[in-house]
Amino acid sequence: MEKYKGVIIIKGMFGGSKSDGYKAYLVTDDFKNYQLYRKDTLDINDEYFYSFNKKSVEVIGEIQRDKWILVDSVIEIKDEISENENQSFHPIKFAKPEEGFPQLINSEGSILELVESKDPENDLTKERLYLKAFIEPGKSIYAKVNETTLLLFFQGRLSVKELFLLRNDEIYIIEESLNNKKKQTPFYFSENFLQDTINKIQCGNEHYYSLPKDMRIEDPFQEVMKKLELYWSNAHSALNGL
Numbered sequence: 001m002e003k004y005k006g007v008i009i010i011k012g013m014f015g016g017s018k019s020d021g022y023k024a025y026l027v028t029d030d031f032k033n034y035q036l037y038r039k040d041t042l043d044i045n046d047e048y049f050y051s052f053n054k055k056s057v058e059v060i061g062e063i064q065r066d067k068w069i070l071v072d073s074v075i076e077i078k079d080e081i082s083e084n085e086n087q088s089f090h091p092i093k094f095a096k097p098e099e100g101f102p103q104l105i106n107s108e109g110s111i112l113e114l115v116e117s118k119d120p121e122n123d124l125t126k127e128r129l130y131l132k133a134f135i136e137p138g139k140s141i142y143a144k145v146n147e148t149t150l151l152l153f154f155q156g157r158l159s160v161k162e163l164f165l166l167r168n169d170e171i172y173i174i175e176e177s178l179n180n181k182k183k184q185t186p187f188y189f190s191e192n193f194l195q196d197t198i199n200k201i202q203c204g205n206e207h208y209y210s211l212p213k214d215m216r217i218e219d220p221f222q223e224v225m226k227k228l229e230l231y232w233s234n235a236h237s238a239l240n241g242l
Contacts (some may be wrong), residue, residue, distance in 0.1 A: 005057070006059070008055040024049035035067060060073045062202075143170065156207045156209050167217075
């Protein structure tokens with residue numbers, strides 16, 4: 001048996017088939033994802049994992065075919081700091097502003113941007129599109145985003161903060177500028193993180209067309225969505241299905 005540390009995430013899978021239900025995944029400290037299951041137990045709706053949802057844990061078990069972990073037991077790690085201090089996190093290199101998209105919200109400085117990861121390890125089988133939001137001078141937050149949620153945002157159906165909350169099963173990245181150097185730190189979602197960080201995103205409660213015209217793009221469907229449709233390659237794209 002081996003030990004694997006990380007955070008358990010319960011995800012709902014609903015596509016109209018017999019396999020619909022909730023499945024448990026482990027996001028390890030080095031950001032690998034494994035589906036969890038127990039011997040002689042269906043991997044769907046296994047209530048054993050529910051109490052560990054979004055908690056730091058140590059999973060004891062064996063990896064199967066590089067995708068699953070056959071679980072013997074799970075131990076919650078109490079009082080573990082959600083900030084990842086280990087060396088397994090590698091800062092993500094993002095495209096320069098002039099290489100990417102127009103700023104989505106701007107008021108004497110960028111408030112919300114759409115940026116592309118240029119990390120060579122983040123190939124086309126993974127999501128490469130991120131939102132970058134301003135929190136306070138010298139501090140920003142990044143979260144993954146896809147074309148479908150951006151479309152909902154530009155249609156006025158999601159606020160800025162709701163865009164970030166939709167990805168609370170993923171790692172958030174906080175970037176701070178210290179002494180002319182940028183430091184990236186990964187965080188898992190928690191109630192404290194919601195209160196201390198996400199709720200402090202500038203214009204977080206705003207819907208796109210409630211913003212003054214001089215703060216937003218005049219035609220985001222043409223300037224952003226059309227560009228994504230024509231030039232963006234993203235394995236999770238849903239534009240063709242809209």
